[in-house]
Amino acid sequence: MQKPTTIAVAGATGRVGRHVVQVLQERGHRVVPMSRSAGVDVVTGDGLREALEGVDVVIDVSSTPSPDQQTATEFFTAAAHHLHEAGQKAGVRRMVVVSIIGIDGSVAGYNAAKLAHERAALAGPIPTRILRAAQFHEFVEELVAWGTQGDVAYVPKMQTQLVAARAVAEKLVDVATARDPFVVTLPHPEIAGPRAETLAEAARLLAARRGFPSLVEEASDAANPDRELFESGGLLPGPHATLAGPAYAEWLDQTAR
Numbered sequence: 001m002q003k004p005t006t007i008a009v010a011g012a013t014g015r016v017g018r019h020v021v022q023v024l025q026e027r028g029h030r031v032v033p034m035s036r037s038a039g040v041d042v043v044t045g046d047g048l049r050e051a052l053e054g055v056d057v058v059i060d061v062s063s064t065p066s067p068d069q070q071t072a073t074e075f076f077t078a079a080a081h082h083l084h085e086a087g088q089k090a091g092v093r094r095m096v097v098v099s100i101i102g103i104d105g106s107v108a109g110y111n112a113a114k115l116a117h118e119r120a121a122l123a124g125p126i127p128t129r130i131l132r133a134a135q136f137h138e139f140v141e142e143l144v145a146w147g148t149q150g151d152v153a154y155v156p157k158m159q160t161q162l163v164a165a166r167a168v169a170e171k172l173v174d175v176a177t178a179r180d181p182f183v184v185t186l187p188h189p190e191i192a193g194p195r196a197e198t199l200a201e202a203a204r205l206l207a208a209r210r211g212f213p214s215l216v217e218e219a220s221d222a223a224n225p226d227r228e229l230f231e232s233g234g235l236l237p238g239p240h241a242t243l244a245g246p247a248y249a250e251w252l253d254q255t256a257r
Contacts, residue, residue: 005177008032008055008092010042010083011062015138016098019169020059027173043075045082052090057176058083060097060121067110076117084124095128096176097121098168101161101190102235103132108225118188131175133168134161134192134237137251140202147219153207154219158199159233161192164251167244190241193248196233202248209252 007024011017012033024031032051034040040047042062052058060083064075083095099114106112121128140162147154171191203216221227229235237243246254 005056006030006032006054007057007059007173007176008034008052010034010040010058010060010079013037014061014063015136016061016165016168016172019166020061020172023166023169023173027177029173029177042079042082044078045086048082048086049089052086052092055087055090056093058087058092058095058126059172059176060095061172069109069112072110072113073116076113077120080117080120080124084121084126088125092126094176095121095124095126096172097128097130098172099130099132099188100235101132101134101192101237101241102229105229105234106226111226111229129175130188131168131172132188132190133171134163134190134235135199136165136168137162137193137202137248138165140199140206140248143199144203144206144213144216148213151212151214153203153213153216155199155203155216156224156230157218157220157227158230159196159236160199160202161194161196161236161243162202162248163191163193163244164246167191167193171242171244190237192237192241192243194243194245195247196236197248205249205252209256 007029009017009020012021013035021031021033034051040051062079064072066072099118103111103115106115118130143155144153200218207213207216
């Protein structure tokens with residue numbers, strides 16, 4: 001039986017973080033949830049030194065709600081700096097960070113900020129592994145809400161392979177607790193859902209389920225420097241990605257129950 005590990009979760013109350021905490025507890029690990037509500041701020045570093053005492057591994061799923069590139073970049077790079085600084089002093093042995101599939105060519109917005117996050121996390125003194133994930137099932141409702149005008153929702157034209165946040169959490173824990181997570185054949189492991197689809201297809205399933213909005217339209221933003229990446233399948237997983245269910249339609253059924 002694998003020895004229980006003490007694992008700190010940055011962003012423990014967030015969309016993925018709450019699942020990471022649950023998976024770790026289910027597998028018998030000691031968990032240190034880190035969030036602002038718990039008195040730990042990864043951006044300022046407040047509370048980190050105390051929280052990381054005795055911690056073996058950090059799983060960083062912290063995030064910012066801002067899609068603005070500069071705001072998000074400042075958040076992520078500050079978080080990476082403080083986690084490495086406090087973690088090294090506390091004797092943390094490794095760190096695992098969640099990121100996004102296909103962002104190597106991103107030059108704008110949140111994806112570019114996550115690319116900066118990856119670089120900052122990998123540049124620190126603690127050995128770090130990046131897990132790249134496809135867009136989450138939970139992401140669809142957020143984008144529909146942002147793009148709804150009256151009875152119509154305008155969503156970005158995007159090919160994706162949506163994955164459940166719970167599945168991402170399970171994979172993060174697998175990587176964090178592997179005997180040696182750095183002996184791998186690929187630079188960044190990936191996790192995605194079981195099938196490719198467009199964001200508009202998923203949005204229409206959501207709209208039909210809840211009865212609103214009445215119409216979902218794809219929107220191609222010519223001003224977005226990453227438009228080609230979104231629309232051409234650049235965010236789809238590679239051939240070696242872990243594919244994990246449920247599919248989006250099945251997940252909708254499960255969450256409705």
